[in-house]
Amino acid sequence: MSASARNSAGKASGQLLDYYETVDSRRYLVHLPQTYKQGKELPVLLVFHGLGMNGSSVRALSAMDLTAERNSFITVYPDALGHRWNDGVQQAAGSDDVAFISNMLDDMAGKFKYDKRRIYACGISNGGFFVQRLACELSQRIAAIGVIAASAADAVCARCNTRRGIPAVFFLGTDDPLIPREGENKELGKLGDALGLSELGIKNLNTTVAKAGGVMSADEAVEFWARNNGCSAHPRIEAVPDRDPRDGCRVKRETYSGGSELIVYTIEGGGHSWPGGMGFVAQDLIGKTCNDINASEILWQFFQSHYR
Numbered sequence: 001m002s003a004s005a006r007n008s009a010g011k012a013s014g015q016l017l018d019y020y021e022t023v024d025s026r027r028y029l030v031h032l033p034q035t036y037k038q039g040k041e042l043p044v045l046l047v048f049h050g051l052g053m054n055g056s057s058v059r060a061l062s063a064m065d066l067t068a069e070r071n072s073f074i075t076v077y078p079d080a081l082g083h084r085w086n087d088g089v090q091q092a093a094g095s096d097d098v099a100f101i102s103n104m105l106d107d108m109a110g111k112f113k114y115d116k117r118r119i120y121a122c123g124i125s126n127g128g129f130f131v132q133r134l135a136c137e138l139s140q141r142i143a144a145i146g147v148i149a150a151s152a153a154d155a156v157c158a159r160c161n162t163r164r165g166i167p168a169v170f171f172l173g174t175d176d177p178l179i180p181r182e183g184e185n186k187e188l189g190k191l192g193d194a195l196g197l198s199e200l201g202i203k204n205l206n207t208t209v210a211k212a213g214g215v216m217s218a219d220e221a222v223e224f225w226a227r228n229n230g231c232s233a234h235p236r237i238e239a240v241p242d243r244d245p246r247d248g249c250r251v252k253r254e255t256y257s258g259g260s261e262l263i264v265y266t267i268e269g270g271g272h273s274w275p276g277g278m279g280f281v282a283q284d285l286i287g288k289t290c291n292d293i294n295a296s297e298i299l300w301q302f303f304q305s306h307y308r
Contacts, residue, residue, distance in 0.1 A: 018147065023107040024100050026046065028078040029055045030108070031065050035072040043073040043118035044108070046101070048127030050087060050149075055079045060145065067296045071304070074114055074268075076167045078104060087129035087236050088153030089214050097130065098137045105141060118301040122146030124274055125178070129153055132221075135168070136160035143308040146299040151179050152221035154214045161279075165229035165260025167306045171295050172218045173249075173270025175287045181218050222264055230259025240265070242292055249290035263302065265293060 007202070018031050036042060046070070049058035055077030057067065068075045081095040108114065121131040121142050128150025135145045136156055144167035172179065226233060235254035242250055249269040256262040267275060271287015276294030 021107065021111065026079060026104075027055075027061065028076055028104055031059075031068060031075045031077075033072050033074065033107065033226070035067050036112075037073070037253075039113055041113045041115040043120065043303070044076060045073055045300070046076050046078065046119070046121040048078065048123030048130050049080065049122065050123070050125030050127050051090060052083050054083060058127065061124070061274050062296050063278060064296045067300050071118045071300050073300070076104075076108070084124050085130035086124075086133075087126055088133050088156035089129055090126050098134060100148075101134060102138060102141070105155070113215070113268040116141070118143055118303075120144050120299075120306075121151070122148065122299050124148040125150055125272065127214045129156075131166075132156060135166040136162055137138075139164060139166060141308070142304050143165065144283075146295075146302065147171070147221075148274055149173065149176055149222075150293055151218045152216045152224060154216055157216065157221075157224045159283075160228065162228060163266050165231075167223075167261040167302070168225050168229070169262075169299065169302045170222060170225075170263065170264045171220075171267065171270075171275055172222075173267045173272065173287060173290070174267055176218075176272045178245055178272050178288060179218050180215075222262070225262050226256050227267060229256070229262050231256035231262050232258040237265070240292055244291035247291045248288050251290060251292050251293060260307070261302075265286075265295075265298070269294075 017034065018029065020027055022028050033042070045064065046063055047058055047062060049055055059077045064075050078101065080097065084090050086095055105119065118126040119141055121134050121191045122145065123131045128147040129152065131145045131147060132152050133156045135142050139162040146169050174181065237257045238253045239249035240253055249267050251268070252266050254264040255267060265275070267290045269288055270290045273286055273289040275290040276293055276296065277289065
């Protein structure tokens with residue numbers, strides 16, 4: 001274990017749980033579950049933050065460490081330069097984020113053992129776009145992905161060559177002001193003001209505006225991964241129980257079969273949020289957070305059956 005790991009203050013029951021490391025002069029946070037033992041190869045889940053966030057904030061938002069403790073896997077929360085991942089749409093100056101993640105995985109391997117056949121990646125918003133770029137460009141390392149509140153970048157999908165299907169699960173809110181669906185025109189409202197889009201004259205988001213910026217609609221992103229994964233274009237649709245009638249959301253699960261697994265959770269009434277996650281941003285800014293499902297738990301249920 002590295003010196004910075006040994007000097008970390010994050011401990012419980014005498015065992016090191018959390019530590020920060022750096023590679024390429026950039027930081028990432030690692031959480032080892034209490035079941036971790038030196039030499040034991042556990043799965044790894046990389047969790048990517050959204051625009052303006054960092055690894056620590058998405059760690060709190062997702063509460064993914066609780067799921068990791070119950071299921072014995074390692075969580076890793078990298079930080080983007082300037083709080084922005086190079087996802088094929090957003091660009092961070094001077095940052096090769098795919099190379100950073102590849103180098104980070106190598107760096108981790110020199111510090112502790114993990115199961116290299118079970119490396120998973122999930123992310124929200126800008127992070128959700130980025131994990132799709134990782135799947136396309138690091139398909140030899142990433143076993144499966146989870147996408148929350150994101151569609152996909154045209155440029156990434158146009159040059160995607162995974163040579164195999166990449167199991168994927170999506171969580172998409174129908175009232176997400178930042179992720180357009182075909183034929184919809186959404187008012188950005190306060191979120192547009194917060195992101196500075198109103199100053200650019202962009203007060204509404206629709207597929208025309210999104211495509212001009214190189215962003216697919218939610219429907220197009222799902223269609224791309226269905227094709228890439230060799231799945232049927234017609235999913236099996238199931239209603240999910242309305243466990244929290246007060247949240248104003250209902251969920252349906254769409255399962256695309258016939259190839260590498262693709263599942264989409266469509267959240268009727270859901271906003272730009274992590275389902276079942278901790279709410280840190282006002283509802284009138286990002287929309288409703290669905291509590292009928294817990295995305296962190298579902299992500300792990302999905303990932304654990306997939307190996308590279």
